[in-house]
Amino acid sequence: MAQLRVALAQVNTVVGDLEANADLVSGWAKRAAHRGAHLVAFPEMTLTGYPAEDLVLRRSFAEASRNAVDHLARRLADEGTGELAVIVGYLDTSRTPAPRLGRPAGEPQNAAAVLWRGNVVARYAKHHLPNYGVFDEFRYFVPGHDFPVVRLHGVDVALTICEDLWQDGGPV
Template sequence: MAQLRLALAQVNSTVGDLDGNADQIVTWTRRAAEAGAHLVAFPEMMLTGYPVEDLALRASFVEASRDALQRLARGSPTRGSATCPWSPATSTAPGRRGPLGRPGGLPLNAAAWLHGGEVLVRSAKHHLPNYGVFDEYRIFARGDRLPVVRLHGVDVATAICEDLWQDGGPVSVTSASGAGLLLVINASPYERNKDDARLELCASRAREAGCALAYVNMVGGQDELVFDGDSVIVGPDGSPLSRAPQFVEHLLVTDLDLPAAGRRRGGPRPRRRPGRHHDHH
């Protein structure tokens, strides 16, 4: 087994405020580092704000978001430390084709791993919702990769919000990847009784993926949308390990005992020990 101290930063970003959101990432990353976390994860599109809507179709904004991400990486508290922040950002995808064969160059609803002053890995959302309050299919190009990062002896796979709700995509291949943790970043709006639905979904997808699952969600408001947080971590059998409160910014820090990298393939899975969590407001 390998031990990973994970911090879920359930925070409120502002659409279009790249500098302000970057400052929040730095502040909460410092808090996570002070708590001894090996990894801190932020909600979906934390750097740009969500829903970004047609701002993502402005080339100047996309370029500004990419520049902000690079500056954030270079100035991050993780430079030279063991903490690796997870920070989503919108970026372009030159040469890629969009929905229904539209020309390449559409932006991505993407996430990036930052560590040691660099942007190490980028990946994009697979399932782009186009129902209710969502209009992502019109704006973004689809992703087609499951990034797996080895961190502190654990292989961590990543997915973005709707990828958890829809069958197929990243969750369906997580088990084959041998990951010990599936990290899902979200901007999931509040609905009555959705907290129960989220927990059931996380439990079901953890069992499908065959590993622990960490779900970090945005909190706050944007126009008519309210985000309630309710971040949660469940074990590979779907049992809840730790959970953040609703409607408040919160840093949920949890110690997880997870399968060591490479140990899940071709052999019996180690027994899971309960997670230990520490709450920080």
């Protein structure tokens, strides 16, 4: 029977500090690998910190976030944790932009990536963007539409972020 040992990393990030947040991921990935995990999952928007609010509307910050996730994948492999699958939240931009009135400039997306063997092997953008209570994600992000599934140690693993797990009509 296929088995997948999963570690959950509940970490405290700093909004806007991509380098320190990447260091945090690296350290916790090493701990998870040392304890025999096959996969370690980090929170929503780990690399950027959450909530990043107006910072996500800066094209330079979105580009830096995308570069940081690619660099982190290579870094983890170089540090010896490349066989550990790492799911990390970050800021991306839509691959199929549809700029129009009412959509955030630059098409930012609340995203997650699977890092494995030095590469980003899957990307996912949050579908349901909450706009209640303290949340104002519809103002900042455009929704995703894909639902990637990766196979790790013989187990299918699907990516989802927060609301997408329980909302009617969500990917799950």
